[in-house]
Amino acid sequence: MASAALLLSLFSAAPAANAERPPATGSLQGAFDAAADRYGVPRSVLLAVSYLQSRWDGHGGAPSVTGGYGPMHLTDARTALASAPHHSHGTEDARGDSARAVKDGAGTPVPEPSPLPPRLRTLERAAALSGHSPERLRTGTAANIEGGAALLAAAQRELGHPAGADPGAWYGAVARYSGADDTATAMTYANDVYDVIRSGERRTTDSGQLVVLPADPDVVPDISQAAALGLRTADTARTECPPTVACEWIPAPYEEFGDGDYGNHDKADRPVSQAVDYIVIHDTEATWDVTLKLVRDPRYVSWHYSLRSSDGHIAQHVPLKDVGWHAGNWYVNAKSVGLEHEGFLVAPDAWYTEAMYRTSARLVRYLAKRYGVPLDRQHILGHDNVPGPTGTAVRGMHTDPGPYWDWAHYFRLLGRPLTPSAGPHSAVVTIRPAYTAHRPEYTGCVTAGQACAPHGSGAVRLRTEPRDDAPLVRDVGLRPGGEASTTGVNDTGARASTGQRYAVAERRGEWTAIWYLGQKAWFHNPPARPTAIGARARLVTPREGLAEIPVYGRAYPEASAYPAGVPVQAVSPLPYTLPAGQRYVTGGRTPGEYYFAPGFDTAGHRVVRGQEEYHRIQFGHRVAFVKASDVRVLD
Known part of the structure; x- marks a missing residue:
């Protein structure tokens, strides 16, 4: 599967051999001080902007998923990423419903990327402003910080503001640094920067250096400066997002296009019809531009939200009441919300920005509160934790966001640190x-x-x-x-x-x-x-008298629960068993349910519920289900 996700040279190799060695212990803080002095940028502003981009990490000179380099995330994405989008490779049926024809993105032509926007070309401007070469800005930590300070100082001048010592007077420059093309995203980014200034931060970076930003709880940003940025107003009319993020409505189409085929999601009435029990974290395996083009194609598949790496901007595509085709398991799809994050599993040198982690966490907290979803790893799933619905589907299930997603940091941002x-x-x-x-x-x-x-x-x-x-x-x-x-x-x-x-x-x-x-x-x-x-x-183990019990990839009801006109779905076990004496953590009981949504016309859609109940368990890397009647629960 990795070979299918082709990456061009920007992401295909380790950091350059001539990348500058990390500064000696203690000098990274000094590099921020020197750059702030040279360009007249308040130290707290420079440190907080860098924290929101990279958490002060240099990543050894390797680029982020959007071609950003160094602690200041200076972007140089002229070498674009080859197209192997998340749902366009492998054999996973994104819909995951064995009762219907396979629905994946393999046959959908991948659109050409658009010309790179200015937010992906900040390194060349930083080079002109600072006098450092592009190579030096990519690989030199101190130079990179100076390049970011030069961009902030230039933005302050262009907006007509003096280079003063008051951090609050730099709000417009900070908002412009985000590279966002809409006002809400630029302001959300700037608000996050000032939250960091108010609370302060202290962290040992990936180069082993301690960097400290003292708290300044009295800073008052001049948010009126955002009006002079001249950015567009995003369409938020149908979005379902918390007020603390910037969210835009870019709908996925619900269209019929012949031979009984339609796309690219199913209408439903959640949570009235079914509870939302899971939030599924994906990465796109495609650029932001290509991701949006694909989700607007009725012949492709769908998810509820996309999140942009450079600034954390969110686009919503499918109403939360409806079912997206994203997880490869129809039972999970019918009871989940899918979030796609701009990124690439097989580009381990590439990294996600703090801005995206933060907006993603705020969105997940909002969704979890709205639907009563527990903030734990049996309910906040990676796509790589979703089980194959049947035994034959196990080998084709997707593996994103993979081993490089920082779940510990993510759960700290969710307010549920893993302690x-x-x-x-x-x-x-x-x-x-x-x-x-x-x-x-x-x-x-x-x-x-x-x-x-x-x-x-x-x-x-x-x-x-x-x-x-x-x-x-x-x-x-x-x-x-x-x-x-x-x-x-x-x-x-x-x-x-x-x-x-x-x-x-x-x-x-x-x-x-x-x-x-x-x-x-x-x-x-x-x-x-x-x-x-x-x-x-709480743990489950096979009840007494059973040598082993079957394990399932979906929690479907018993055959007698299906009414006339709704085909019975097989309760087919996966190719695993749970032997007597073994114990597995349960995430709670869940009823057997099947959402019957056979076609474009919603008149025949209905939810089938039975008497059979299941426990969702952490069985391997993926979750699974066992029948409640097969197990006893241990506290």
Whole structure:
């Protein structure tokens, strides 16, 4: 699958060999001070803008997903990304409904990208303003910071404001730095910058340096400066977003185009008809421009929201009451909201901006509150955590956002930081490696079998024995022949991810074993550098008298629940079993439901509910379902 996501040279290699070494400890703070002095930018403004872009990380000279470099995210995206959009490769049926024809994006022509907007070409202007070469701005940390300061100072002059020491008088320049083309997004970005100034920040960066921004709770930004930016007003008439983000309505079409085919989502009446239980995090595997063109194609597939990496701008495409075709599992689609983030799983050098993480977290908090969705990893899912609906679908399921999405940071922004809820010898653990320092080797990011560039990761690798040279555990759904899993970046067969909770099977020295896909799986968990923390959870295990129980990828009702005219959907188990004696964390009971939406005309749509209930469990890297009648619950 990685080979299908073609990347051009901007993202296809590790940082340049001549990239400047990280400054000596303590000098990064000095670089901000020197740049602020040279260009007359308040230190707090320069530091806060950089924090919102990169959290002060340099990423070793590697670009972000939108071609931004260094702590100031100076963009140089002239080398565009090749087109392998998220839903246009692999074999996953985005709709995930075996009762209907497969619906994916494989046959949809990928549109040509539009000319690059100014927000993706800030590095060349920074070079003209600062006198540094483009190469120096890409690879030199101090030069990069000076380039960003030069852009802020130029924006302040162009808006007719003096280069004073009052941080609040720089609101317009900060809003312009976002590169947004609409007023709401520019102001949301600037408001976030001033929130950082008010609260202050303190962080050790990826180069091992401590940077401190003292809190300035009394700063008062002059928001009236936004009127002079001359930006457009986005269409927000039908958006369903919190007031703290900038959201635009760019609808996905609901159109019929012959032979009973239509697109690109299904009408529904949620939450009246069905509860929304899940929020699914995706990455686009395409640029912002191409992503919007595709979701507006009725022959493509759909999701509810897209989020732009450079500034966190949000576009809504499908009303929340309706069902998007995004997760590859119809049961999950019918009960979820899908968020696509501009990004590329197999570009590990590429990174997401803090601006996008923050707006995404605010949107998820809003959705979770609106629908009562618990803020945990059995309800806030990556696409790579969604189970295959049937055994034959397991191998084709997508794997984004992958091991480089920073779930720990994301949950801090959600207001639910992943902290211990039990002692170090608890019966349950939450996976929680230190993202930046935890760098397991992955392969296949650019070339099959070749090592990816080192990068922080929120996932731990699982082995059959408590030693580093033991084989990885097996996933019989992905490899029916019984072969061991691999270190491939798209191979989820031996991977546990940050925030996921598992029952402890055994401990031996610095190793911990968990129950995983019906087997005992070991990961390195040394006390000095733990990769998991103690947790509390309710567990399920097969009820007495059952040697093993089936595991399902969807929670469909029993056959007798289907009324006349609605075809019975098979309750088909996945190619796994849950043996007696093993325990798995449950995310709660859920009723058996099936949303019958056979076509464009909504008159025949209906929800089928039965008496059968299920437990959603963390079974492997993906969640799964077991029948409540098959298990007993352990506190």
